Amino acid sequence: MAERVEIVEVGPRDGLQNEPRDIPVAEKIALVDCLSRAGFRRIEVASFVSPKWVPQMASSDQVLAGIRRACGVAYTALTPNLRGFEDARAAKADEVAIFASASEGFSKANINASIIESLERFKPVMTAAKAAGIPVRGYVSCVTDCPYDGKVAPGQVAFVAEKLLQMGCYEISLGDTIGQGTAESITSMLAAVCEVVPAQKLAGHYHDTSGRALENIEASLAQGLRVFDAAVGGLGGCPYAPGAAGNVATEMVHERLTALGYDTGLEKRVLQEAAEMARKMRGMR
Secondary structure: OOOEOEEEEOHHHHHOOOOOOOOOHHHHHHHHHHHHOOOOOEEEEEEOOOOOOOHHHOOHHHHHHHOOOOOOOEEEEEOOOHHHHHHHHHOOOOEEEEEEEOOHHHHHHHHOOOHHHHHHHHHHHHHHHHHHOOOEEEEEEOOOEEOOOEEOOHHHHHHHHHHHHHHOOOEEEEEEOOOOOOHHHHHHHHHHHOOOOOHHHEEEEEEOOOOOHHHHHHHHHHOOOOEEEEEHHHOOOOOOOOOOOOEOEHHHHHHHHHHOOOEOOOOHHHHHHHHHHHHHHOOOO
């Protein structure tokens, strides 16, 4: 039997948050409902951040209320603070995610706080989530390169990842936010992180800005990772990472993993259908 590698679908949140068009709620719901039929275990669908900063996510509560929830699928939401967590809980998100940065420059640009300050802000979220029995996933941005600080030291990534694990995150997703990572830099980063966080508690989140995301996934597989984030149709980027369009496309990751002999548990036909929907949402054909 082929070894399972999980793809976490982040298109409805990380993918759509940077789209300039005001996408109707019905389209977002339709995309999630399609993805729910593909075989994912986790789909990131919402972000409870200030609409002033990420207006595309202002309808997150409506999306969570309107989707047809599939058995065995966890629908997750990004929550930067306690208010965001309470909103996500009220909207019945199954899981939440918090996000920190491995670079000071990106942390200040993204959430107007130092790395240490950002980690302190998450403590009330972790306490509330534990009390509510809601799992928390942690994100680390800029794990190899930062648009403001340049190269990021692997030890700095390990420091932040370990802090998130100690706070209670069940999994840490490591993000190459501007897509400048290489197989070599990803391998060096993972070597440092795996000294303090087990590989089975890590996920790779690699943007394809430079066309190397699939190579970086292969390098990560060699280091023991078996979970990767991707966005159907290659949706999106990050509003705080200038020029960093392009999450790696879910269908491309599925194809590569399948070619390598892994089982993703996903249905190719449904993925292609969702990818077509995603392209239309971006105004592409």
